[in-house]
Amino acid sequence: MADLNLKPNLAQADDVYADLLAAHEGLSKEDSDALNARLILILANHIGDRAVLRAALDAAKSARPAG
Amino acid sequence: MNKIFEIPLYPYTRSPDQDAQTPVRRKVVVVGAGPIGLAAAIDLAQQGIEAIVLDDNDKVSFGSRAICFAKRPLEILDRLGCGQEMVDKGVVWNLGKVFFGDRKVYEFNLLPEEGHRRPAFINLQQYYFEEYLVKRARALEAEGAPIELRGQNKVLDVTDKGDHTVLRISTPDGDYTLEADWLIACDGAGSPIRAMMGLDFVGRVFEDNFLIADVVMDADFPTERWFWFDPPFNKGQSALLHKQPDGVWRIDLQLGWDIDKEKEKKPENVIPRLRAMLGEDVTFDLEWVSIYTFQCRRMEKFRHNRVIFAGDSAHQVSPFGARGANSGLQDTDNLMWKLGLVIGGTAPETLLDSYDTERIHGADENILNSSRSTDFITPKSETSRIFRDAVLDLSEQYEFARPLVNSGRLSVPCTYDGSPLNTPDALPGGPARTRPGAPCPDAPLDNGYLLGDLGCRFTLLTVDADAPDTIDEAGITVPRLALSAADDATGALAARYLGDAKSAIYLVRPDQHVAARWDTYDETATRAAIRRATGQE
Incomplete structure (x- = not known):
């Protein structure tokens, strides 16, 4: 089972980030939320490993700013 | 009318x-x-x-x-x-x-x-x-x-x-x-x-x-x-x-x-x-x-x-999944043979405690499944509705999302893993679906079906293995049902009861759950398993 990779893993980080923003451009908040949900589900299926997904959920939760 | x-x-x-x-x-x-x-x-x-x-x-x-x-x-x-x-x-x-x-x-x-x-x-x-x-x-x-x-x-x-x-x-x-x-x-x-x-x-x-x-x-x-x-x-x-x-x-x-x-x-x-x-x-x-x-x-x-x-x-679930009456029938099926043995003086009253263990396990599984269906059908927050709708939108085009659609997970019997009546699995290569605690899956035989032949008493099911025709232990008479993988040309019996094993012996309870299984007959082990399955050990 693969561990969750929290080291830099994107060769073209700026491009990937720009793709994300572009996908949401012009969308209402509602449509953006729906797009994000679909994206999460597609990526979750692609990862296909519950342990990795749980580690990702924990990492996402713990990254909230203090206070 | x-x-x-x-x-x-x-x-x-x-x-x-x-x-x-x-x-x-x-x-x-x-x-x-x-x-x-x-x-x-x-x-x-x-x-x-x-x-x-x-x-x-x-x-x-x-x-x-x-x-x-x-x-x-x-x-x-x-x-x-x-x-x-x-x-x-x-x-x-x-x-x-x-x-x-x-x-x-x-x-x-x-x-x-x-x-x-x-x-x-x-x-x-x-x-x-x-x-x-x-x-x-x-x-x-x-x-x-x-x-x-x-x-x-x-x-x-x-x-x-x-x-x-x-x-x-x-x-x-x-x-x-x-x-x-x-x-x-x-x-x-x-x-x-x-x-x-x-x-x-x-x-x-x-x-x-x-x-x-x-x-x-x-x-x-x-x-x-x-x-x-x-x-x-x-x-x-x-x-x-x-x-x-x-x-x-x-x-x-x-x-x-x-x-x-x-x-x-x-x-x-x-x-x-x-x-x-x-x-x-x-x-x-x-x-x-x-x-x-x-x-x-x-x-x-x-x-x-x-x-x-x-x-x-004893337990109530939402209707999604048809787990109410279906699980109730499994309750009485679990309870009545035990009560019969206790009333008949064969087994101690403590056998009935396994009804609690096994059916609470079943109830919790049903409650978990039915709560999850309910959470999908009637989302409780804005975010859960967003995810629910995302699954449904995706399901139209992409196959991967369809197993996530939950309009009720229809009732299947639970396996009593960890039940005190089970004897640890001793069938190397045996199918997981017939491990100790599992409900026996049916299989076609030449002149009927397996479950009809198992009936409602303890049975020693042998598949391409030798064993005595009956065993008497601790007040329980266990007849043998002798089968061969060749009895089922479709291969279902072998797939469900042998897996990778060449031979198998199953001790099956009156409610047709597996109590124990081995690859070959061992008298001491079989007698111990019968005592264990009837709360006498």
């Missing part, structure tokens, strides 16, 4: 017990003549154990109520002598369609596994189910089996006397007292017995209402299960259409929480809703309407000395 649920099937008649000078002691009293209480009494009567069924009513259930019966309960009913009638009358379905908004997002075929005598599910109104059980009970009674149905016998109070229970019962002729060695409470989710004993029923209440209607119509809707999320005729809610026998269709419409139930139940409010769903040109008659809210709860333990709870009285 009178409907079956309008005719008293077990009308009140005066019992000699009501005239006895001192209260009569009965072996087992079952409270509640619903599907679970009747199944319990039939099981006992077939074992020759006295069972008196008390019910405050005298008719079968009003309206269709539980309508979906799964394979495992049908297999149990075969052993109770009324499976065939249910299957003959019931509607078999395999195709389901899922709609989201105004479009069909996908359809699925349950494609049931081959090589089972019984279908994956049938749809059958609860009143027919109960009618067939009553008929079976009457047939047993006519053969001289110790079973009796007492209609309009309402239990007023229950007193635990240590080795028996005293019941105060009201009838149209006045009250009487009855004693029971054992009391089985199958008196439903609102269990009066549970309330009289002051026992808790802990869990979660779902803040939602569903309108449920039985509609008689000559429409050419196919025999399929149709489920709508957020349909145009019931915006923001869900709906279900299911076919039952006799041209009766079952419709469930989610209504939300803040509604006036009495008002919504009125035909002048129900009919326009149904018309919007079915189409203006469909003519139909409304047979039954009800509104239900639901809860997922269970008792902390099901056995309280000589009072044992089974079915909805």
